[in-house]
Amino acid sequence: MESKYDSFDNKGLKILVHASAFFMPFLVPFIIYLVVADAAVKRVAVQAILFQVVMGILITISIVLSIILIGIPFLIIFGLMTIIIPIMGIIKTLSGETYNYPIVGRWF
Template sequence: MESKGLKILVHASAFFAPFLVPVAVFLFATYLYPDDKDIRRLSIQALLFQIVMGVLLTVSGFLVIFLIGIPMLIVFGIIGVVVPILGIIKALNDEHFSYPIVGSWYY
């Protein structure tokens, strides 16, 4: 499975290039593996997940003024780290993985 490495790369990109790598992998997979819809679905989900987490962390940062933002920052920060690690583990085991927040947004 040549897409196993791409799946791991998409999940791991959350730690070094959360927006650039999923877009590049989507374009790469569209042209080189047109029949593999799984890697395209995963790259779009990873991109949407990072956008949603960025928005949630930004809103939480603004809410620190009211003290409700501190626990929100902690929870969303943990989610932003744990979910990609779970995705890497699933990709290593060749199991299906959908991001929890945006899994049903994109077929």
């Protein structure tokens, strides 16, 4: 369980993991997972990687299904989720709350 009074370094690393979805969604969380010893930061990094993998699979399936026009709404929804969910993680982390990614939050 994460303390309300996390050190700034840990909070900053968690924000970096969430924000990396916009510039390096796999590399930054992977590096942080390997380098950092804090279990809470590692958990956020693994969740971020798993979320990006799942969203990539869902978007790929939606692209394939958009050939028959069924996948277009899913493509829009999953595309928006890949933008909105990391922003929600950043906001929750800034306010000192624990954030679990939807879909993969309880896997790890």
